[in-house]
Amino acid sequence: MVRAVKVDARTDVLIIGGGVAGLYAALRARALGLHVTLACKGALTGGSTYWAQGGVAAPLGPWDEAAHARDTLAAGRGLCEPRVVDVFVREAQAHVDAVRALGVPFAEDLAREGGHGLARVRHAFGDGTGRAVSEVLAARAHAAGVEVLEGAFARALLLGASGRVVGAEFLVGGGVRAVQAGGVLLATGGFGRVYPVTTAPPEGTGDGVALAARAGAQVRDVEFVQFHPTVVVSGGEGLLVTEAARGAGGVLRNAFGERFMLAYDAAGELAPRDVVARAIARERARTGDVTLDVSHLGEAAVRARFPGVHARLLREGLDVSRVPVPVQPAVHYTMGGVRTDVRAFTGVPGLFAAGEVASSGLHGANRLASNSLSEGLVFGARAVAAMAGDVTFEVPARRTDAPGLGAEGAARVRALVAAHAGLERSGEALRGALAALPAVEGEAGDRAAAEGGNLLEVARFLLRGALAREESRGAHVRLEFPAADGVARHVVQGTARVWAEPVEGLASAVE
Numbered sequence: 034m035v036r037a038v039k040v041d042a043r044t045d046v047l048i049i050g051g052g053v054a055g056l057y058a059a060l061r062a063r064a065l066g067l068h069v070t071l072a073c074k075g076a077l078t079g080g081s082t083y084w085a086q087g088g089v090a091a092p093l094g095p096w097d098e099a100a101h102a103r104d105t106l107a108a109g110r111g112l113c114e115p116r117v118v119d120v121f122v123r124e125a126q127a128h129v130d131a132v133r134a135l136g137v138p139f140a141e142d143l144a145r146e147g148g149h150g151l152a153r154v155r156h157a158f159g160d161g162t163g164r165a166v167s168e169v170l171a172a173r174a175h176a177a178g179v180e181v182l183e184g185a186f187a188r189a190l191l192l193g194a195s196g197r198v199v200g201a202e203f204l205v206g207g208g209v210r211a212v213q214a215g216g217v218l219l220a221t222g223g224f225g226r227v228y229p230v231t232t233a234p235p236e237g238t239g240d241g242v243a244l245a246a247r248a249g250a251q252v253r254d255v256e257f258v259q260f261h262p263t264v265v266v267s268g269g270e271g272l273l274v275t276e277a278a279r280g281a282g283g284v285l286r287n288a289f290g291e292r293f294m295l296a297y298d299a300a301g302e303l304a305p306r307d308v309v310a311r312a313i314a315r316e317r318a319r320t321g322d323v324t325l326d327v328s329h330l331g332e333a334a335v336r337a338r339f340p341g342v343h344a345r346l347l348r349e350g351l352d353v354s355r356v357p358v359p360v361q362p363a364v365h366y367t368m369g370g371v372r373t374d375v376r377a378f379t380g381v382p383g384l385f386a387a388g389e390v391a392s393s394g395l396h397g398a399n400r401l402a403s404n405s406l407s408e409g410l411v412f413g414a415r416a417v418a419a420m421a422g423d424v425t426f427e428v429p430a431r432r433t434d435a436p437g438l439g440a441e442g443a444a445r446v447r448a449l450v451a452a453h454a455g456l457e458r459s460g461e462a463l464r465g466a467l468a469a470l471p472a473v474e475g476e477a478g479d480r481a482a483a484e485g486g487n488l489l490e491v492a493r494f495l496l497r498g499a500l501a502r503e504e505s506r507g508a509h510v511r512l513e514f515p516a517a518d519g520v521a522r523h524v525v526q527g528t529a530r531v532w533a534e535p536v537e538g539l540a541s542a543v544e
C-alpha cells in the first residue's frame with residue numbers, strides 16, 4: 034500500500050522561485066482568483082533578476098516584431114523554435130507595458146545592445162533594471178495576497194500515484210514542510226554556479242533542472258552556456274559590466290592598445306555575445322590583457338547611465354568613468370534547461386517551468402541580450418494561463434530523490450566543468466571530466482548538500498550534452514568540429530539517456 038506523504042499546507046498554484054518569472058506568474062494567478070504560494074530559497078528580492086543591469090527587450094510595436102524575431106533567431110543560430118520566437122515577439126510588449134503600469138519606472142530612452150538591430154531595450158534606475166523589476170513585483174505580490182515563503186528550499190517534488198507532480202517538500206527554518214498544490218511552476222533560474230567564476234547569483238545552482246529531471250521531465254540543450262564578454266573578476270566573483278556599456282560606445286582594446294573587434298565581426302563591439310567573448314579570450318591569450326573603455330563618455334554620463342557598475346567597481350578600486358577596466362569572459366546565462374512547450378508545460382502532468390530554468394525554445398544556441406527578463410514575463414504568464422485550466426489535487430504518494438554532495442565534492446564538480454566545458458571544448462576532455470565526476474554522498478540532509486547534489490546532476494547533463502553535440506554552434510564550440518552541423522538538432526536528455534531531435538518548425542509546434 035502506498036502511504037501518503039504528510040501535507041503541511043495546500044495551495045492552488047505553488048511557484049518555486051521569486052525572480053521575474055515567479056513573481057509575475059504569481060500576480061497573474063492572483064488576478065485569476067487562485068490561491069498562490071511562492072517559495073524562494075533566499076530573499077524574495079534575490080536571484081538573477083535583482084542583479085539584471087541592461088534591461089528588458091521587447092518589440093517597439095507591431096512594426097518591430099519581425100525585426101526582433103530576426104535578431105533573436107540570428108543569435109540562436111538555427112536552434113530557436115520559430116513558433117516560440119513568434120509567440121514571444123507578439124506578446125512581450127504587452128507584458129512590459131503591464132510591468133510599467135505596476136510601477137517599474139522605465140526610462141524614456143531606449144538602449145541598443147549587442148545583436149539587436151536597433152535600440153529596443155528598456156531600462157530603469159540607470160543600470161538597475163533588475164532591482165526595479167524585483168522590488169516592484171515583490172511589493173505587488175505581497176499586496177495581492179500571494180503567500181510568500183522566504184528561505185524555503187525546495188528539496189524534492191511530491192508525486193501522486195499517477196506520476197503527476199502534486200507539490201513540493203521544503204527545508205525551511207530547520208524543519209521540513211510539504212506543500213500540496215493543484216499545479217507547480219518551477220521558476221528557479223539558471224545554473225551558472227556550476228562554474229566557479231560566474232556573474233550568476235549564489236542561488237543559481239540548477240535546482241529546478243535537477244528536480245524536474247528527477248520527476249521525469251526532459252532537459253534540453255544544457256551544453257549552451259553563455260559567457261558574458263565583459264566581466265571584471267575580483268576576489269573570485271564575477272562583476273558584470275553591462276552590455277549596454279558597449280551599446281553606449283564602450284571600446285575594447287587588447288594589451289597593445291589595439292581596437293580589435295572589427296577584425297572578428299563587422300558589428301565590432303556590438304557583435305553577438307559568443308563572438309565578442311571568444312574574441313576577448315583570444316586577444317587575452319595573444320596579448321595578455323583586454324580592457325573596456327567608457328571613459329570617453331565623460332564622468333557625468335557614466336555615473337548617470339551606469340551608476341551600479343560605477344559604484345561596484347569603485348569598491349574594487351577601479352573608476353570606470355576615468356580608466357579602462359580589465360575584462361574577461363565569464364559564465365553569465367544558461368540557455369538550456371527543462372524542456373517546455375509554448376504553454377511552459379514540461380510534459381509531466383502538474384509541472385510547468387518558466388524563466389531561465391526552462392529551455393523554452395526562445396534562445397536556441399545563444400540568447401539575444403535582454404531577452405530573458407521578457408521571456409520570464411511571457412512564459413510566466415503563459416504557464417499560469419495553462420495551469421489555471423488544470424488545478425487538480427492528488428494525494429502525494431512519494432517524493433523525488435534528493436541526493437547530496439559535500440562542499441569538497443561540489444568544488445571538484447565546478448573545477449571539472451570550468452576546465453573542460455568552458456568557451457572551447459573537446460571530446461577527450463569532456464569524456465575525462467565525466468569519468469572524474471564524484472559520486473553522490475547519500476541523501477541530502479541540508480540545503481548545501483542538496484545544492485551539491487543538484488550541481489552534480491546538472492554538470493552531468495552539461496558534459497553529456499556537450500559531448501553529444503558534435504559541432505560548433507552559438508555558445509558551444511567543439512575544437513574537433515569547428516563548423517555547425519547541416520541539420521539543426523536539440524540535444525535532449527532524460528535521467529538515463531541522451532538523444533538528438535531536429536528543431537521543430539512552425540507547422541509542427543503545439544499550442
Ligand SMILES: Cc1cc2nc3c(=O)[nH]c(=O)nc-3n(C[C@H](O)[C@H](O)[C@H](O)COP(=O)(O)OP(=O)(O)OC[C@H]3O[C@@H](n4cnc5c(N)ncnc54)[C@H](O)[C@@H]3O)c2cc1C
Nearest residue numbers: 050051052054074080081082087088187222388389403406
Ligand atoms: C548580473 C546579471 C545581469 C543580467 N542582466 C540582464 C539584463 O539586463 N536583461 C535580461 O533580460 N537578463 C539579464 N540577466 C539574466 C536575467 O537576469 C535572468 O535570466 C532572469 O532574471 C532569470 O529570472 P528567473 O525568474 O528565471 O530566475 P531568478 O531571478 O534567478 O530567480 C530564481 C529564484 O528561484 C529561487 N530558487 C532557486 N532554487 C530554489 C530552490 N531549490 N528552492 C526554492 N527557491 C529556489 C531563488 O531563490 C530565486 O528566488 C542578467 C543576469 C545576471 C546574473
